[in-house]
Amino acid sequence: MPEMIPDRIGLFQAASANLALPADKLVKVLEQPKLFTAPGLPVSVRGLLLFQKQVVPVLHYEDPAGSSDLDPSYVVLCGSSLGLVGFACDAVRQIAAVVDGRIEVIGNGSAAGAVGRFYFQSETYTVIDVDLLVECLPE
């Protein structure tokens, strides 16, 4: 298995894409968190979240013009090389072992931070390398 594909992944359903996030990067899943906004946020940021006295960006993933509803059903907080980052999602599926599904590694030119596709129980999930994603987000 390629190094960038983790052994276990958290599976989440979002409007723009089903996301598979490395289990070892998951920090917390927050249900119906209250987001807020501020001047000067880039389009990649859907809103901001307060977590343990830190202001954390919650990203639009692949859908900068996405939902105008600021408060998502869930926010998945992940650790990254640049600190905490949040992903908005509509449903939390499960933590799965990669060996229980089929993984397909994808190369350059794919969506930001996407390193693979994970086929699991009739669904397709985009596998995100969180560190890769945060390093290539536009300012």
Next chain:
Amino acid sequence: MATAEHMKLVFRLGAVRFSLPVDHLVEIIQGSAGWLDRSRGEAPVGCLGSINQRDGVLEVFDLGACLHLSPWSENGEMSVLVLSGTHGNWAVPVDEVIGIFPNEDFSSLTVSPLLEQLCPSPVPQFELWQDQVLVCGDAGRWEQLHA
């Protein structure tokens, strides 16, 4: 008793709540949009017009538009913050003046390194007040947006 230099104003502009040290503030005036004189031909960027105040004229700027938030919309009554600036006083209408509170009611918050990287300089700073996150305001920095 808290003195002015130890107090902060809390106000709302659209969906965003701000704090502002009271020593950046000259006064708060209540009025109506009809006060605005829009007759000046070549107004600076973001200038909504001017208002006469005592012996002088104050330029009124749309802070929301300057900060790329929702532009100010006229709805009759308005609260106007008169701010001190390097080129004299200037003014901004706001949607709600929430109040003036002592500094000890506010606690500063840290910002994720990712947010620092994503936001153009200056990165917004935040503080917590009564369980609400406020954006820290700076009249001097805002003045540069239309100077």
